[in-house]
Amino acid sequence: MNFSKFYSFKGDVNEKVLKLEKKIKRLSGVDFLSNIELWTIFLQSILFFLIFVTLFQEDFRSHMMLLLLFLGLVQLVGFSIRRKKSNYTKKFKIYLIFVLSYLFLFLGVVTYLYKTQSLTIFIEIITVGWIILFFTIGLINFKMSARYLFYWRLKKTFPSEGDKKYRVEVSLKKLSPYISLEKQKAYLIINYGLNFITYGFYIYLCLLIFKINEFNAIPVLEKVQNYLTNWNFINASNTIGLFSIFLALLTICVPVQQRIVGEAEKEMFEEFEVF
Incomplete structure (x- = not known):
């Protein structure tokens, strides 16, 4: 068996796969994201869906919410590491500002309620703002995931145009x-x-x-x-x-x-x- 031809063929296949992945990312508008960041978006979309569904118990949803907060923190850390290497779009930077605000509001509300054990109008307003941010981040995640999956399926079905x-x-x-x-x-x-x-x-x-x-x-x-x-x-x-x-x-x-x-x-x- 000619191993050189085998590895050459394997290398060509891997190169075509990488080109296809880059093309899918470009078409879906997420070519500035690394694979880890992209998978983080997918996981967040799944968590948003699990939190939305009412079939799960409240304790389960609470754990999913904590995991969602952790993934948001991972996104912020990833951005701070790759911000000079990757050309992040303005829309994604605004999305990260939403994530950062979401984290601060959540920690602020939880800390205040833990210390005072009382509700005020200010806390209720902050909570409403947190809910709005939660659903806004969910919408952006769903859109990014749906666009990538759509173009992934499109290029699997129609490799050329x-x-x-x-x-x-x-x-x-x-x-x-x-x-x-x-x-x-x-x-x-x-x-x-x-x-x-x-x-x-x-x-x-x-x-x-x-x-x-x-x-x-x-x-x-x-x-x-x-x-x-x-x-x-x-x-x-x-x-x-x-x-x-x-x-x-x-x-x-x-x-x-x-x-x-x-x-x-x-x-x-x-x-x-x-x-």
Whole structure:
């Protein structure tokens, strides 16, 4: 057996795998993260899901919350070590500021309650801020994990992209001369509308999850939950209806955006072919 050919073949395979991984990271917008940081994002997404689910007991969720705090600390340490080597995006830096604020608020509330054993309006406001940060960090984690998994599956199914002349991804700024003003308005309205609907549905889902959970051991959270119980419009049946509307709007709006971009790209490439 020719071992040199075997190891050469193995090296080529490993190189292709590494190139594919880099491509997936680039497409999903997380190419600045190391593999450890990426796995930390995945683990956090799983923990957020476990904390959200009401089937688990409160003690279990508390342990998951502590593990989530530990992973947030790991992210901050990783950033401090790699900040000069890696080109972190502004969005990820803002995300880390949220994580840092989340840690400080959690430790502040726990320390205050441990020392005073009493609730004040200030602590209740801080707790509400902590809840908002918790769900915001969860949203960012879910988005990053979902984007990476989507492009990972996409490149596993379609390793290459179409015809050579259409392989280049063109930005909207470069396509703008080929898109009429009316189509630009339509694209932007659809984009803002989809973002508003997505974030609105996520906030509604977070309120529902918070409403149906039990926080008997945490008086501050229990008080906030009692306030939400008076909001009768937040229930599972309305959530299913809103999700159906959300999917229907996606199936209508996304193809319209793709058509606008596709027509502009076609016109641009045809113009270049003339020259």
